[in-house]
């Protein structure tokens with residue numbers, strides 16, 4: 001049995017895949033506060049755990065042939081949950097406070113209220129925290145983060161990256177992540193979306209993922225797998241790393257299923273030796289040693305010198 005989800009994780013997951021809104025019942029002048037989260041049903045484990053922690057009702061809907069699960073929390077429950085977690089919100093804190101202020105109050109002009117809310121939605125939540133908390137990071141990246149091995153180096157090493165996209169008025173999350181861990185920001189969709197990209201070289205992956213991977217739910221196995229490989233100090237068994245990560249993404253773990261042994265997957269990855277030269281040779285082609293420097297043509301210093309002398313001698317004859 002997993003421990004109950006923390007407020008910080010729930011705030012992080014609300015900042016990414018969740019929604020704060022006001023419901024306008026036609027017969028009632030007081031709008032009702034609603035919190036909701038949607039996930040593909042194959043990934044609904046996290047919604048069950050959130051429901052376990054805060055209540056609400058879980059329903060399945062079908063969108064274009066795909067099954068989605070939706071957790072909805074309304075009214076006074078939503079209010080008490082949001083009151084509790086709003087201090088941990090990074091992106092939707094300002095909007096959450098605007099909704100809390102308007103919920104359950106009589107509204108005279110509904111159109112005006114909606115217009116004001118739309119405007120509040122685009123205002124940034126300031127000040128930003130200096131550093132993201134571990135559990136918020138786990139929740140946020142469980143929603144909007146994406147681990148990928150898009151390319152291999154010429155010698156076959158994997159280059160894992162973390163991507164995270166955010167709408168242009170929701171960039172607080174990726175901004176504090178960039179401030180804490182580096183990485184780059186790109187414009188997408190004509191500037192409407194910002195894409196954050198962080199190269200997870202081994203030391204960066206250990207520094208970052210060891211902070212929060214164990215708090216993740218949706219992408220925990222992927223993060224723990226990359227972390228396990230990173231602890232070897234290299235990703236030289238690139239093809240296998242890419243294949244296992246792909247497999248982990250394609251088969252998410254459901255609630256009540258036995259947990260995958262990520263350690264077993266990490267042990268399938270070979271701790272390949274560092275190549276002796278940039279072309280992937282493991283040793284000098286002449287003497288077979290790899291403790292001397294590679295100089296050229298696959299030869300070590302000594303063999304290269306002998307070879308040059310031999311050629312010079314040959315031309316002199």
Ligand SMILES: [Zn+2]
Pocket residue numbers: 284285286287288289299300301302303304
């Ligand atoms: Zn040699």
